[in-house]
Amino acid sequence: MARVLLLIPSESYRAPDFMEAAGRLGVEVVVGTDRRNPLQGESGGRLVELDFDQPDVGATQVEAFATLHPLDTIVAVDDGGQLIAARAARRLELPYNSVGSVEATRNKARLRELIAAAGLPSPEAHVLPLNADPREAARAVTYPVVLKPLALSASQGVLRADNETEFLAAVARIRAILQTPEAQEQCGAPLADRLLIEGYVPGIEVSVEGLLDGGRLRTLAIFDKPDPLVGPTFEETIYVTPSRLPDADQQSLIATTEAACRALGLETGPVHAELRLHEGRWYPIDIAARSIGGLCARTLSFGTGMSLEEILLRHATGLDVPSYEREAAATGVMMIPIPRAGVLRAVRGVAEAEAVPLIESVTISIRTGGLVVPLPEGTEYLGFIFAKGGTPAEVEQALRDAHAQLDFEIEAVE
Numbered sequence: 001m002a003r004v005l006l007l008i009p010s011e012s013y014r015a016p017d018f019m020e021a022a023g024r025l026g027v028e029v030v031v032g033t034d035r036r037n038p039l040q041g042e043s044g045g046r047l048v049e050l051d052f053d054q055p056d057v058g059a060t061q062v063e064a065f066a067t068l069h070p071l072d073t074i075v076a077v078d079d080g081g082q083l084i085a086a087r088a089a090r091r092l093e094l095p096y097n098s099v100g101s102v103e104a105t106r107n108k109a110r111l112r113e114l115i116a117a118a119g120l121p122s123p124e125a126h127v128l129p130l131n132a133d134p135r136e137a138a139r140a141v142t143y144p145v146v147l148k149p150l151a152l153s154a155s156q157g158v159l160r161a162d163n164e165t166e167f168l169a170a171v172a173r174i175r176a177i178l179q180t181p182e183a184q185e186q187c188g189a190p191l192a193d194r195l196l197i198e199g200y201v202p203g204i205e206v207s208v209e210g211l212l213d214g215g216r217l218r219t220l221a222i223f224d225k226p227d228p229l230v231g232p233t234f235e236e237t238i239y240v241t242p243s244r245l246p247d248a249d250q251q252s253l254i255a256t257t258e259a260a261c262r263a264l265g266l267e268t269g270p271v272h273a274e275l276r277l278h279e280g281r282w283y284p285i286d287i288a289a290r291s292i293g294g295l296c297a298r299t300l301s302f303g304t305g306m307s308l309e310e311i312l313l314r315h316a317t318g319l320d321v322p323s324y325e326r327e328a329a330a331t332g333v334m335m336i337p338i339p340r341a342g343v344l345r346a347v348r349g350v351a352e353a354e355a356v357p358l359i360e361s362v363t364i365s366i367r368t369g370g371l372v373v374p375l376p377e378g379t380e381y382l383g384f385i386f387a388k389g390g391t392p393a394e395v396e397q398a399l400r401d402a403h404a405q406l407d408f409e410i411e412a413v414e
């Protein structure tokens with residue numbers, strides 16, 4: 001029986017779905033997680049504590065564990081474990097993406113450099129050190145621009161600026177985010193003291209869920225993002241698959257995504273890529289060497305009911321994958337953004353939202369009684385709405401109708 005090390009940071013939404021898939025496949029799982037791990041006791045398997053904030057230390061811990069309990073493969077379910085996985089796999093000679101390629105997915109400046117160097121459509125980009133005076137850069141850039149931290153995720157700290165005033169305000173806001181201990185831990189020192197300025201790429205945005213095998217990209221799903229993502233913050237909301245884009249656009253999308261993976265040096269395992277279509281060309285915006293985040297993968301089902309997590313575990317352990325064919329039905333998810341800061345007092349209308357036709361379920365993933373923080377500072381969602389059936393347009397409408405039934409009582413705090 002294969003022994004898999006699953007790297008699951010404590011803030012991950014992905015733990016139960018991966019554990020369930022592993023259980024179904026009968027693979028032996030060891031969960032590598034950080035000190036804040038919420039899985040204790042319920043993981044049903046072995047647990048190893050790793051230093052997620054210092055990937056080199058984490059990789060050494062994995063190596064030490066593997067000398068006692070040999071590992072067959074490592075799967076990092078979220079961004080947090082990618083660097084540990086790549087480093088440990090290199091030392092243990094296990095198959096994984098190269099350290100350099102994974103580093104490029106965890107550093108937006110490097111990602112941009114490699115995409116542009118490969119001749120792929122890419123906006124102009126500059127790195128701004130946070131200890132420098134931003135006024136000169138604010139005068140020099142061509143607006144609109146997007147400013148973003150190099151190594152955060154979930155759109156945290158990503159802001160559009162249309163003029164110098166907005167630019168300077170965005171720099172101040174991102175600087176404050178990057179000074180929090182959480183961001184410092186997540187970014188690591190050299191990446192937390194600068195930000196990236198990119199030309200704003202107008203146009204529709206999609207995500208591609210794929211699986212790389214020897215550098216070849218297999219497309220598992222293309223999600224349309226029908227809500228306009230024009231800034232100043234970029235909250236993810238609705239994802240619907242299959243895509244309503246014409247075939248020709250889907251073909252060029254897949255070709256560009258594969259070329260972008262090649263440009264970064266990614267060769268194996270899952271990819272979650274975001275691209276924008278501008279003047280007939282796809283601009284890679286963000287490429288991650290993992291599957292789609294949050295609970296969004298619950299919209300995907302393959303063959304006779306295989307989950308995305310099962311496909312990824314089968315692929316990682318060398319088991320046969322009986323089908324890569326997504327089910328015929330249109331499906332979608334809405335990540336419910338936090339509308340304003342405050343204490344979440346109550347959530348109403350869940351039953352009414354679930355009663356909307358085509359709605360499969362509504363999951364509120366945030367605790368009532370706690371502080372909720374919207375973008376650009378926050379990183380969480382209030383929950384997820386799932387829909388299935390009919391056309392992609394009907395799925396989209398069902399998600400909007402269900403969302404309209406929900407009422408979040410958020411008490412402002414001074």
Ligand SMILES: Nc1ncnc2c1ncn2[C@@H]1O[C@H](COP(=O)(O)OP(=O)(O)O)[C@@H](O)[C@H]1O
Pocket residue numbers: 108123146148152153154155156158198199200201202205229234274285286
């Ligand atoms: N250069 C850009 N032009 C237009 N939109 C952008 C640009 N960069 C980022 N965005 C928007 O912000 C979102 C989040 O940015 P991204 O680089 O993916 O950071 P994160 O790692 O936080 O997801 C993107 O999905 C996109 O909607």
Ligand SMILES: [Mg+2]
Pocket residue numbers: 154155274286
């Ligand atoms: Mg992104």
